[in-house]
Amino acid sequence: MGLFDKLRGELIDIIEWVDDSNHTLVWRFPRYQNEIKNGAQLIVRPGQMAVFVHRGELADAFGPGHYELKTDNLPLLSTLQGWKYGFNSPFRSEVYFVSTRQITDLKWGTPNPIMLRDADFGPIRLRAFGTYTLKAIDPKILLKELVGTDGNFETDEVAELLRSIINTAFADMIGQRKIAALDLAAHYRELSDDLKKMVCERIDDEYGLEVTQLFIVNVSLPEEVEKALDTRSSIGVMGDLNRFQQYQMGQAIGAAANNPAGGGAADGMGLGMGFAMAQRFMQMGGASAAPVAAAVGAPVAAPMSAPVPPPVPQVNWHVAINGQSQGPYSTDQLIQGARLGQVAPSTLVWTAGLDGWKQAAQVPQLAAAFQQVPPPPPPM
Numbered sequence: 402m403g404l405f406d407k408l409r410g411e412l413i414d415i416i417e418w419v420d421d422s423n424h425t426l427v428w429r430f431p432r433y434q435n436e437i438k439n440g441a442q443l444i445v446r447p448g449q450m451a452v453f454v455h456r457g458e459l460a461d462a463f464g465p466g467h468y469e470l471k472t473d474n475l476p477l478l479s480t481l482q483g484w485k486y487g488f489n490s491p492f493r494s495e496v497y498f499v500s501t502r503q504i505t506d507l508k509w510g511t512p513n514p515i516m517l518r519d520a521d522f523g524p525i526r527l528r529a530f531g532t533y534t535l536k537a538i539d540p541k542i543l544l545k546e547l548v549g550t551d552g553n554f555e556t557d558e559v560a561e562l563l564r565s566i567i568n569t570a571f572a573d574m575i576g577q578r579k580i581a582a583l584d585l586a587a588h589y590r591e592l593s594d595d596l597k598k599m600v601c602e603r604i605d606d607e608y609g610l611e612v613t614q615l616f617i618v619n620v621s622l623p624e625e626v627e628k629a630l631d632t633r634s635s636i637g638v639m640g641d642l643n644r645f646q647q648y649q650m651g652q653a654i655g656a657a658a659n660n661p662a663g664g665g666a667a668d669g670m671g672l673g674m675g676f677a678m679a680q681r682f683m684q685m686g687g688a689s690a691a692p693v694a695a696a697v698g699a700p701v702a703a704p705m706s707a708p709v710p711p712p713v714p715q716v717n718w719h720v721a722i723n724g725q726s727q728g729p730y731s732t733d734q735l736i737q738g739a740r741l742g743q744v745a746p747s748t749l750v751w752t753a754g755l756d757g758w759k760q761a762a763q764v765p766q767l768a769a770a771f772q773q774v775p776p777p778p779p780p781m
Contacts, residue, residue, distance in 0.1 A: 416451070416470075417444035418498035426504070426537055427544065427554035430496040438491050443468040448502035450540045454495040455481045459541050497548070499540035503613055504556055507533050509567045514623065517575060519582050526623050527582065529571060531593070533600075533615040535563070542609030563604070567615070570599040585620045593617045716766070721749035721758060732766055739770040746771045 510530030717729035
C-alpha cells in the first residue's frame with residue numbers, strides 16, 4: 402500500500418454496506434486502524450442498521466438513512482470519547498451493519514423421533530420437519546449475545562441453536578395438545594402458529610431475533626407403521642375379504658393351468674392350490690360352494706336342510722411332491738386328483754398302516770382311479 406492510499410485509508414469518509422448475501426446477519430465495516438474522518442458520511446440502506454462499538458462498548462445505532470457523523474448525532478460515542486464540545490479530528494470506532502430483513506428458506510426438523518402416547522395406536526414415534534424465516538429485531542442484543550467480535554456472522558452459525566429451540570418447543574406442544582396422529586394434518590396451520598409463538602418467546606429478548614414465519618410441512622410415522630396403515634386401508638377398500646381370497650385362489654389356479662412349461666413344480670403347485678381351495682370352500686359350506694368344490698375334487702357338503710349322516714372315518718394321505726411331503730389329503734381328493742391328471746400312477750403316497758412310501762397305482766384304495774383313466778386318443 403502506497404503512502405497516499407494509506408493516508409486515504411486512515412481517513413474514512415463514506416461508510417456503507419452493499420449487501421449481496423442472502424444469509425448474512427451481521428457484517429463489520431473494514432477500516433485501516435479504525436480511523437473515521439470527522440464529518441464522514443454514513444449510508445444505511447433499507448433492511449439494515451448500523452451500530453458503533455467503541456473499545457468494546459455499544460454506542461450509537463442508526464436506522465436506514467444518510468447521516469453526517471458529528472457530535473450531534475453521536476451522543477453516546479461523544480460521551481465515551483470524552484467530547485464535550487465536539488471533535489475536529491479523526492476517531493476510531495468499529496461499525497457493524499446488521500441485516501433487519503427477513504431471511505427465508507431456513508429449514509428445521511426433528512433429528513430423532515418424538516415418543517408420544519396416541520389414543521389410537523398407543524405408544525408411537527413421530528418425526529416432523531418444516532421451514533421458517535428469521536429476522537433481527539434488536540441489533541445491540543444480537544451483537545452482545547451472539548456475534549461478539551465476529552466480522553461476518555452468517556445464519557448457519559445460529560441455525561443449529563434455532564433448530565434445537567424449535568424441536569424442543571414442538572415436542573412440548575405436541576405432548577400438551579394430545580392430538581391423535583391421524584388428525585394432525587388437519588391442524589398444521591393452527592400448530593404452526595402456536596409453535597411460532599412459543600419459539601419467539603424464547604429468542605426475542607435473549608438473542609434479539611424473531612422468527613417471523615414458521616410452517617410445519619409434515620408430521621410422519623415410522624415407515625413400518627405407515628406400511629401397516631396402508632395394509633389396513635387396502636383391506637378396508639377390498640371390503641369382503643372372503644371374496645377377495647376366492648378371487649386370488651381362482652387366479653392362481655388359472656395361471657398354473659396356463660403354464661405348461663412349469664413341469665413337476667407347476668403340477669405340485671397346482672395340486673396344492675386345488676386342495677387348498679377345495680378345503681376353503683368346504684369350510685364355507687352351502688350350495689354355493691358345491692360346484693367349485695366338485696370342480697377341484699373335494700367332497701360336496703350336503704344342504705343344510707338335509708339330515709346329516711354320521712361322519713365316515715377319513716384316511717389321511719401324504720403326497721411326495723418335489724421331495725417334500727404335502728397333505729394330509731382325503732382319499733376322495735386323491736382319486737379326484739388322479740382323474741384330473743394331477744396325481745400320476747408313479748406319485749409316491751403314504752398313510753398310516755403302510756410300511757413306507759408307495760406308488761399311487763400300487764395302493765388298493767387308489768389303484769382303481771388309474772384304471773378308469775381313458776387311454777390317449779388315436780393319432781389323426
